[in-house]
Amino acid sequence: MSIRQQIINILDTELKKILKTNGFNTDAGKNVFAWRDNPLTRAELTGLIYRDALNRKFPVSPIGKFRWALRIEVAIFGTSANEVRAVIEDVLKVIGNCEETKWGGNAQDTLLADGDEMAVEKHDIETGAAILTIEVIYDANKWSM
Amino acid sequence: MFYDSDLDIFFTDFAQMATYTPQGGTPSTISVVFNTAYQVAVDIDGFAGVSGYKLIVEAKTVDVPNVKVDDTIMIGAKTFYITEIQQTDFGTTRLTISEVQ
Numbered sequence: 001m002s003i004r005q006q007i008i009n010i011l012d013t014e015l016k017k018i019l020k021t022n023g024f025n026t027d028a029g030k031n032v033f034a035w036r037d038n039p040l041t042r043a044e045l046t047g048l049i050y051r052d053a054l055n056r057k058f059p060v061s062p063i064g065k066f067r068w069a070l071r072i073e074v075a076i077f078g079t080s081a082n083e084v085r086a087v088i089e090d091v092l093k094v095i096g097n098c099e100e101t102k103w104g105g106n107a108q109d110t111l112l113a114d115g116d117e118m119a120v121e122k123h124d125i126e127t128g129a130a131i132l133t134i135e136v137i138y139d140a141n142k143w144s145m
Numbered sequence: 146m147f148y149d150s151d152l153d154i155f156f157t158d159f160a161q162m163a164t165y166t167p168q169g170g171t172p173s174t175i176s177v178v179f180n181t182a183y184q185v186a187v188d189i190d191g192f193a194g195v196s197g198y199k200l201i202v203e204a205k206t207v208d209v210p211n212v213k214v215d216d217t218i219m220i221g222a223k224t225f226y227i228t229e230i231q232q233t234d235f236g237t238t239r240l241t242i243s244e245v246q
Contacts, residue, residue: 039185039196049192075192121186122228124200126245129187 004070004145007103007136008034008052011072014098015048018090025086028076042125046078046087055145056135065139071113076130081120084128088116091132107138152236156205163202164219165209172219175209177202177240179220199241200225206238218242 001009018029031040031047040047054071061067074091078084092112099110111134118130160176181198188194202218216227218240225242232238 037193039188039193041196045195073190073192075189077187077195117190119187119189122243122245123184123186123197123241124243125197127186127195127197129189129192129194131190131192 002145003106003138003140004052004055004068006106007070007138008072010098010104010106011050011094014094015050015074015091018048018087018094024090024093026078026083026090028078028087028090040077042079044077045127046076046083048077048087048091049075058137062139064142066142066145067108067137067139068145069111070136070138072134072136074132074134076132078128080126081118081128084118084120084130088118088130088132095132095134103136103138107136109137111135111137152205161220163204165204165212165216166219167211167216168213170216173208175204177204177218177220200243201239201241203237203239206232206236209238209240212238212240215246 015032016029018024019027026046028046028048031044033049035051036049050072052070052072056069058067076084076087078087113133113135116130116132120128156176159178162174163177164172165175166172180201182201184197184199185194186197212230214227218225226246227240228243229241
């Protein structure tokens with residue numbers, strides 16, 4: 001299994017641990033989806049969709065390695081701005097936990113690429129969303145990821 | 146062509162009673178036709194968003210001549226805030242309404 005896949009597996013597992021019973025603010029871990037392209041339903045709020053949209057190769061790498069920056073976007077959905085902020089805090093905590101273990105020993109560093117971008121709309125009910133973007137820096141053997 | 150008499154028939158056949166209250170004004174009972182429209186909310190940055198719907202009521206413009214955003218409409222026991230106003234060319238005003246202000 002590629003290091004990239006291992007990092008994504010760890011992210012998926014850890015995001016699904018976002019439950020109040022685990023000391024988090026929310027139960028967003030009940031609705032975690034990878035690359036989902038159809039809208040969430042109200043019953044799936046709060047919910048998360050993540051995607052590894054870009055794996056950028058560093059121009060300079062250790063000898064015999066490729067150094068990659070895996071860009072992961074996590075979209076957060078909730079029923080109010082306050083709820084979305086609470087989930088942002090939960091997701092940041094999860095990423096911090098992953099960073100502590102260097103993503104199971106697979107990564108060199110984790111960067112919070114762009115902070116977060118948030119939007120709130122009021123239609124029949126209030127709905128909010130935010131996107132957190134991180135980059136996981138890791139080394140893989142040449143011609144692998 | 147749409148005639149005033151058609152409008153009356155339309156409201157007689159399809160409308161329900163609602164209480165319209167302008168901000169700081171007196172409530173009045175009007176006829177509205179209730180409708181919904183599918184809508185995806187917060188589909189930011191290419192993510193899928195959340196499926197939902199717009200709530201829309203259509204009233205005779207003569208019943209709500211000075212309607213403003215944040216006036217309220219009570220339908221049944223539920224109060225809605227008016228969030229968008231669209232006047233048509235055939236004597237009706239479409240009001241997008243929301244449970245939240």
